[in-house]
Amino acid sequence: MDTIEAPSPPSVDPSPAAYSIPAEAHLLEQVIVHTPGPEMELVSPENREDLLFDDILFVGHARQEHLLMCSVFEKIVGRPDTVLQIKDLLLDAFEAEEAARHSFVEKLCRSLPEQNLGAVEDELKRFSPEDLQQFALTGQSELPIRAQPVPNLMFTRDLAAVVHDHIILSHAATVARTRESIIINVILHHHPRFAPHSDKVI
Structure with a gap:
């Protein structure tokens, strides 16, 4: 199989994105995805069960297949901004607003008290957008505290659902997926494309 390179973030229409799914069967216009990346490489035989994985994926193959999708x-939709990557949306949100970074860190520390992230809350808030994005996905940073990666982020169907003109956020039932819920929440409330419609988020 030929190598498929990840496309550069598209030049997208900066206007706010309204939600509209009037029926179960309708033409696809845009889709939010997460292509497996460094966080998937951190799944090991020792932590796979904690991360809800039955087996270890071959990350290179999984990434190629996802990029092909x-x-x-x-190709089918024919728009340059058909596919929106969560990692790009999260970085955009972190770059757009300091409030987005603070909201992410505060929600993370409050939702996962057993990981003792509150001990480094101030340091996390001072992270650059890029460093905080990396920490959000991999749990890795220069700080002495580590968090689990979020390899299940590729299952974006689990994060939210659009019903007519509202978007309903799910809430993770397991600690392993709690950070995913925080990530999509921050994107929908702070990214310039979605923030104007934050009143439509349930």
Whole structure:
């Protein structure tokens, strides 16, 4: 199989994105995805069960197959911004607003008290957008505290659902997926494309 390179973040229409799914069967216009990345490489035989994985994926193969799926979406829909990557949306939100970074860190510390992240809350708030994005996905940083990665982030169907003109956020039932809920919450409330419609988020 030929190597498929991840596309650069598309030049997208900066206007706010309204939610509208009037029926179960409708033409696809845009899709939010997460292509497996460094967080998936941190799944090991020792932590896979805690991370809800039955087996270890071959990350390179999984990434190629996912990028192929994304290219199919782009080809069929024919728009440069058909596929929106969560990692890009999260970085955009962190770069757009300091409040987005603070909200993420505060929600993270409050939701996962057993990980003792509150001990480094101030340090996390001072992270650059890039460093905080990396920590959000991998749990890795230069700080002495480590968090688990979020390999299940690729299952974006679990994060939220659009019903007519509202978006309903799910809430993770397991600690392993709690950070995913925080990530999508921050994107929908702070990213310039979605923040104007934050009143439609349930």
